[in-house]
Amino acid sequence: MKRCANCEEKKDREEFGKDSLRADGLNIYCKICTREKTAQHRANLKAMGRPLNGPPAVAGRKSNAIARVRRFGPQAQKVYEAIRAGARTHREIAMMTKLASDDVGEAIADLLLWQKAIGTKLEGEARRYFIRAA
Numbered sequence: 001m002k003r004c005a006n007c008e009e010k011k012d013r014e015e016f017g018k019d020s021l022r023a024d025g026l027n028i029y030c031k032i033c034t035r036e037k038t039a040q041h042r043a044n045l046k047a048m049g050r051p052l053n054g055p056p057a058v059a060g061r062k063s064n065a066i067a068r069v070r071r072f073g074p075q076a077q078k079v080y081e082a083i084r085a086g087a088r089t090h091r092e093i094a095m096m097t098k099l100a101s102d103d104v105g106e107a108i109a110d111l112l113l114w115q116k117a118i119g120t121k122l123e124g125e126a127r128r129y130f131i132r133a134a
Contacts (some may be wrong), residue, residue: 002026006029073110075108076107079097080111080117083131108129
């Protein structure tokens with residue numbers, strides 16, 4: 001027998017989901033309470049107009065490109081805006097944003113690899129960055 005932390009009823013161990021991080025290997029909430037909590041959370045998201053998965057959609061827009069920009073961290077946002085304003089190389093971006101070179105590199109990696117908001121190409125020995133079409 002185990003007591004649910006939500007409804008505080010004592011129930012059989014089979015009525016609790018698995019949780020490998022807990023000492024007893026079971027969730028602190030019974031399956032019924034877990035379902036109710038999940039349903040309430042999803043209803044709250046729906047009431048706020050947010051999708052269950054992914055970033056919030058921007059009302060009235062076909063593309064989610066603006067919402068994607070808003071998800072960037074503050075440094076990535078500065079780098080994105082600098083590229084949009086015409087900076088093409090790492091040095092130009094660093095000068096325009098006034099960020100440290102390491103911070104620019106991290107923001108570029110985030111925008112390039114994870115957000116897929118910018119692209120890169122080599123021109124001679126220089127790497128140039130550009131905004132990807134949405």
